[in-house]
Amino acid sequence: MSTIQLPAGSPGARILGIGEYRPRRRVTNDELSQTMDTNDEWIRTRVGIRERRWADDDETVVEMSVAAGGKALAASGLSPEDVDLVVVASCSLPTQIPGAGPEVAHRLGIPRPGGYDVNAGCAGFCYALSAASDAIRAGSARHALVIGVEKLTDVVDMTDRSTAVIFADGAGAMVLGASDEPGVGPVVWGSDGDQRDAIAIPAPGQPDAGNLTMAGQAVYRWATTKLTETLQQAMDRAGVTAADIDVFAPHQANLRIIELMAKRLGLAESTVIARDVAQAGNTSSASVPLALSALLESGEAKSGDLALLLGYGAGLTFAGQVVRLP
Numbered sequence: 001m002s003t004i005q006l007p008a009g010s011p012g013a014r015i016l017g018i019g020e021y022r023p024r025r026r027v028t029n030d031e032l033s034q035t036m037d038t039n040d041e042w043i044r045t046r047v048g049i050r051e052r053r054w055a056d057d058d059e060t061v062v063e064m065s066v067a068a069g070g071k072a073l074a075a076s077g078l079s080p081e082d083v084d085l086v087v088v089a090s091c092s093l094p095t096q097i098p099g100a101g102p103e104v105a106h107r108l109g110i111p112r113p114g115g116y117d118v119n120a121g122c123a124g125f126c127y128a129l130s131a132a133s134d135a136i137r138a139g140s141a142r143h144a145l146v147i148g149v150e151k152l153t154d155v156v157d158m159t160d161r162s163t164a165v166i167f168a169d170g171a172g173a174m175v176l177g178a179s180d181e182p183g184v185g186p187v188v189w190g191s192d193g194d195q196r197d198a199i200a201i202p203a204p205g206q207p208d209a210g211n212l213t214m215a216g217q218a219v220y221r222w223a224t225t226k227l228t229e230t231l232q233q234a235m236d237r238a239g240v241t242a243a244d245i246d247v248f249a250p251h252q253a254n255l256r257i258i259e260l261m262a263k264r265l266g267l268a269e270s271t272v273i274a275r276d277v278a279q280a281g282n283t284s285s286a287s288v289p290l291a292l293s294a295l296l297e298s299g300e301a302k303s304g305d306l307a308l309l310l311g312y313g314a315g316l317t318f319a320g321q322v323v324r325l326p
């Protein structure tokens, strides 16, 4: 009887390049307060958002993905032919089928890669990053493009102040490749499906159909009581301590949650904390790569830094890992 052969794979995967796309239109809190019953002070103190980006009609999920993916590819120094896996994380895809992965790959000139989408709510990017890293380690792919993208303005009721001031649009991307030294640590992921109704886009025929709804206080409680442990486990499994973390880049949902997590983890004074929510709003699957991209761009984070990532959201889902920045 013949045995099934497996490829040798690779000891690790590492990030080779990061790219981003932020929609052209900036929307300030003051602008929102002209059309709904809200104000700059409430938004800044409760959530930490100062402005966000809203995509125009031509800034589609695919266009934003192509822009961010193209920049990540350029930063990696690879050519499109080198990439054999494209994973797009999103919960605001315009169609159920076809998925965005194959189209984004085609637009970037990547010939016939594995291409699929991941929907794990706002944890989507960290789930996709782990799946791509594992594929490289297993030898199923040599180089992978992972994109987190959202056009949440398509699925938010723009007259509902409880969500319209929070959610926004954008895309972030990473190119991964095989490496002898691991640059993506083990993922710690999970889900609490008993809280599936806490964040949802209800199906047709249901109340609020098509509009993102969120039980904000319940999610806040869950995030601030359950997820510090996940972050600690992600560091433990990667064999690092809080003192080793140069950059903390959790999902950009609420500045208060970010600061609380950072405090509980006992991160060093010198650890750079991502606060991209202030200018990007909550961009769900796109928030972690967008935040990292901004920190690298500004010089606050540098090549070789160890970053602790965490995604969490609808499901409820969560995923965290330690990575080395390119």
Ligand SMILES: CC(C)(COP(=O)(O)OP(=O)(O)OC[C@H]1O[C@@H](n2cnc3c(N)ncnc32)[C@H](O)[C@@H]1OP(=O)(O)O)[C@@H](O)C(=O)NCCC(=O)NCCS
Pocket: 037, 038, 039, 042, 043, 046, 047, 122, 161, 162, 165, 199, 215, 216, 217, 218, 219, 220, 223, 253, 254, 257, 282, 284, 312, 313, 314
């Ligand atoms: C959403 C969130 C910012 C809301 O903040 P909050 O402090 O919980 O606020 P609440 O929803 O309790 O609302 C408090 C009050 O502000 C009001 N309010 C809500 N949105 C408002 C707005 N945009 N402007 C002004 N007032 C607002 C509410 O009506 C309520 O008024 P009331 O006390 O008179 O009833 C916060 O709960 C949160 O960040 N949750 C976690 C979100 C998250 O992590 N998601 C993860 C995945 S996306």
